[in-house]
Amino acid sequence: MPEPIRVLVVDDHPVVRQGLRTFLDVQDDIEVVGEASDSTSCVAEAARTDPDVILLDLRMPGGDGVQALHALTAAAARARVLVITSFTEPAAVLPAVRAGAAGYVYKDVDPPALAAAIRAVHAGHVLLNPEVARLLTEAGPADGVRLTAREREVLAEVARGRSNREIARALNLAEKTVKTHVSAILTKLGVQDRTQAALYAVRHHLG
Known part of the structure; x- marks a missing residue:
C-alpha cells in the first residue's frame, strides 16, 4: 500500500483545524502530520514535518496565506499548497495562485470533495475554476x-x-x-x- 499523503493544516481557528484533522484522519490515504495557526508557524511546521500537501487558509493574523506562500518558496519547501478560503470573489485568490498555490477550495466545500482536491494536488494537478483561469490569462x-x-x-x-x-x-x-x-x-x-x-x-x- 502506498504511503499516505502527508498534510499540514494551517488555519488561525482551532475549531477549524480540529474539524479538518478529524475528517482527514479517517481517510485511509491521508495523514495529518501537523498544524499551524499563522504564516510564521506554517513555514516552521513545514520544515519540521515535510508534508506533501499544505492546506492553507488565506486570511490569518500575523501574515496572510500569500506571505506564507512566498516564505515557503524562499525556504524551498517541496509541499504543494492547496488554499482553503472563505473568499468567493475569484480575483481574491489570484495573488495566492501567482505566489505558487496549486489550487484552492472554498471553506464550504463538501468533505469528500476536499479529500479529492488534496489527492489531485498531490498527484500534480492544478485546481482552478474557469473564472480564475480567465483572469490569469488576462493579467x-x-x-x-x-x-x-x-x-x-x-x-x-x-x-x-x-x-x-x-x-x-x-x-x-x-x-x-x-x-x-x-x-x-x-x-x-x-x-x-x-x-x-x-x-x-x-x-x-x-x-
Missing part, C-alpha cells in the same frame, strides 16, 4: 511567449504532474535534457516553479 506576464515544439511537449508533461524522470521516459529523452528544457521553459515564462508553469499550460490549453 498573466507570460502571454505571447514563444516555446519550441519540444518545450511545449515538456510543458504539457509538467502540467500532468510528471517528474523529470517520467517526462524523459515518455518523450524518449535523457533526464538531463528534460531538466535543461524545464529550466528554459521557466525562464521564458518568467515563473519561479513547475506549479506556475503548469498554470500557464492549463490556461493556454497545453496540458
